[in-house]
Amino acid sequence: MSETARIILDGTEYEFPVIQGSENEKAIDISKLRAQSGYITLDYGFKNTGSTQSAITYLDGENGILRYRGYAIEDLADKASFLEVAYLLIYGELPNEKQLTYFTDSITHHTLLHENMKRFFEAFPAGAHPMGMLSSMISSLSTFYPESQNPNRSVVDIEKTIHRLIAKLPTLAAQAYKHNTGHPTVYPSNDLGYCGNFLKMMFGLPTQDYEVDPVVERAINKLLILHADHEQNCSTATVRVVGSSQANLYSSVSAGIAALWGPLHGGANQAVIEMLEAIKEDGGDLQKWINKAKDKNDSFRLMGFGHRVYKNFDPRAKIIKKAADEVLEQLGIEDPVLDIAKELEQVALNDEYFLARGLYPNVDFYSGIIYRALNIPKDMFTVLFALGRLPGWIAQWKEMVENREPIGRPRQVFTGANHRDFVNLGQRD
Numbered sequence: 001m002s003e004t005a006r007i008i009l010d011g012t013e014y015e016f017p018v019i020q021g022s023e024n025e026k027a028i029d030i031s032k033l034r035a036q037s038g039y040i041t042l043d044y045g046f047k048n049t050g051s052t053q054s055a056i057t058y059l060d061g062e063n064g065i066l067r068y069r070g071y072a073i074e075d076l077a078d079k080a081s082f083l084e085v086a087y088l089l090i091y092g093e094l095p096n097e098k099q100l101t102y103f104t105d106s107i108t109h110h111t112l113l114h115e116n117m118k119r120f121f122e123a124f125p126a127g128a129h130p131m132g133m134l135s136s137m138i139s140s141l142s143t144f145y146p147e148s149q150n151p152n153r154s155v156v157d158i159e160k161t162i163h164r165l166i167a168k169l170p171t172l173a174a175q176a177y178k179h180n181t182g183h184p185t186v187y188p189s190n191d192l193g194y195c196g197n198f199l200k201m202m203f204g205l206p207t208q209d210y211e212v213d214p215v216v217e218r219a220i221n222k223l224l225i226l227h228a229d230h231e232q233n234c235s236t237a238t239v240r241v242v243g244s245s246q247a248n249l250y251s252s253v254s255a256g257i258a259a260l261w262g263p264l265h266g267g268a269n270q271a272v273i274e275m276l277e278a279i280k281e282d283g284g285d286l287q288k289w290i291n292k293a294k295d296k297n298d299s300f301r302l303m304g305f306g307h308r309v310y311k312n313f314d315p316r317a318k319i320i321k322k323a324a325d326e327v328l329e330q331l332g333i334e335d336p337v338l339d340i341a342k343e344l345e346q347v348a349l350n351d352e353y354f355l356a357r358g359l360y361p362n363v364d365f366y367s368g369i370i371y372r373a374l375n376i377p378k379d380m381f382t383v384l385f386a387l388g389r390l391p392g393w394i395a396q397w398k399e400m401v402e403n404r405e406p407i408g409r410p411r412q413v414f415t416g417a418n419h420r421d422f423v424n425l426g427q428r429d
Contacts, residue, residue: 009037023058040411051232052240052405056089056395059231061309066316068229069093077319082224083107083194086166086391089229090398103163104194110167111188111197113175114144121179130176130383131261137172139254141165149248151401161249162394169390170194173383174201180377186210195220198387202376215330216374219323220384223367226316227385229392235259235266236389236396241408243397256393257386266385269368270378272304276337276344284336286343294353304365305348306358316363324366327373341369 003018005028014037019027027050034040043049058067066073069088076085080094087095087103095103120140124133141164142148148161171188178185178201186204189197196212199220204210230236239256243249260266279289292300307314328338345361348354371381 007033007037009039012037019053021053023060034411040413042413046237046410051237051408052400052403054232054396054399055092056399057229057231057392059309061307062311064310064313064315066230073226073315074319077222077225077316080225081193082221082228082388085225085228086394089391089395090162106163107167107194108190110164111171111190113168113171117144118185121175124179126182127180128176129261129379130173130180131257131379131386133176133179134169134172134383134386135254135257135261137176138165138169138257139251141168142248142250145250148250151243151246151248158249158398162398165249165253165394166390169387170198171201173380173387174198176383177202177377177380193217195224213330215326219320219327219370222320222323223370223384224388226320226363227367227388229389229395233265234262236393239393239397240400240405243400244405244408249394249397252397253390253393256389260386260389261382266382266389268303268364269371269385270381272341272365272368273337273372273378273381275303276340279340280337284340286340286347290344290347290351302344302348302359304362304368305354305360307362310362311358313358313360314362317361317366320363320366320370321361324369324373327370331373333373335372338369338372341365 003020004015005018007014007016014033016033017029019029021027030041041049056069058070059065068076068085069092071088071094076088080088083104084094084100087100117137117140120137121133145161145164147153147157148164151158175185184206186201186206189200192200192212195217199212199217200210232240235256238259239252242255243252247255263271279286282288289300289302292298293302345365348359348361354360367384368381371384372378376384
């Protein structure tokens with residue numbers, strides 16, 4: 001007999017099925033609650049509400065587990081390329097050699113942008129935030145490829161849209177950076193890998209050869225993999241909800257980029273560096289700021305420590321810490337802000353106050369350190385996050401479309417005024 005849950009409302013008992021996932025997660029299916037009883041559930045921020053059943057990413061925050069399609073994040077970050085992981089997320093299995101060659105070649109040959117898109121960049125003011133540019137430019141891609149506007153087209157058309165998006169996002173991101181620096185555009189190079197090509201478009205010049213540092217390339221590859229998906233987070237839920245209206249993939253991902261922009265989501269690594277810079281500007285007295293963080297009456301909070309999902313440790317942080325150490329050693333950077341970061345890291349890893357509260361350095365802390373070491377501007381940090389998260393957004397959108405899930409439509413509990421009679425203007429107090 002299948003397990004059920006019973007709810008008693010106004011003296012009437014209602015029975016609802018219990019759903020069990022492949023990792024023994026359990027959920028009460030209350031999809032018919034309102035129809036049967038007139039009641040809805042209230043769950044601020046959807047913290048306890050499952051909006052879908054998904055086979056893409058498994059996350060266990062209590063035990064620090066993150067898996068893509070069953071593969072441990074530790075193995076993928078150590079052994080796979082970002083495009084292998086992208087293929088895994090989107091198609092469900094790791095590619096064989098022939099599949100990966102086709103996938104890589106297809107993406108490599110879609111990296112160029114339509115030349116008319118230059119005019120869009122020219123219209124943005126100098127210093128425009130690159131996330132705003134990126135969201136706008138991704139949405140505009142649907143106007144260049146009108147066949148993408150129907151998510152129910154053939155599998156071949158959908159696949160071409162997916163490959164175009166993965167190919168063009170690094171080009172658009174690099175172009176946004178070049179726009180703000182006033183440097184000339186560097187076109188994609190088909191002889192480089194995905195991460196190396198992005199680095200060249202970011203930091204190269206058309207008139208000079210650019211040599212990709214393998215240590216830096218490996219670090220970027222790991223960062224993109226670690227950010228590739230993270231279950232039903234704010235931006236992923238946004239992509240699925242927008243896509244549920246049968247909006248095209250470009251528009252859905254554009255909305256995800258806008259959601260990721262917020263400092264409580266993708267902007268956290270930028271906030272880490274801003275915090276470290278503030279400590280430096282205040283004289284570099286780290287103990288003063290640690291004391292402020294420990295003072296419950298002080299509003300200051302350390303950025304980049306702990307995680308709202310991972311209760312004991314962030315498995316991604318353990319991986320990227322090693323990459324951060326390698327990058328700093330390879331580049332030999334002397335930076336007082338990064339010196340403060342390393343001191344703060346040691347405090348968090350050894351101070352009983354931090355240990356007892358699970359305030360360990362998270363992936364945002366270490367990714368911020370790497371991006372600063374690479375001389376990437378702070379407002380580009382979230383753009384790098386978007387580059388990594390793109391395969392996850394695509395996989396989630398694709399799963400939602402293939403499952404023919406209904407349009408997202410949350411309910412509410414109304415707390416406003418009851419019915420009021422209209423009062424003419426001259427009679428109002």
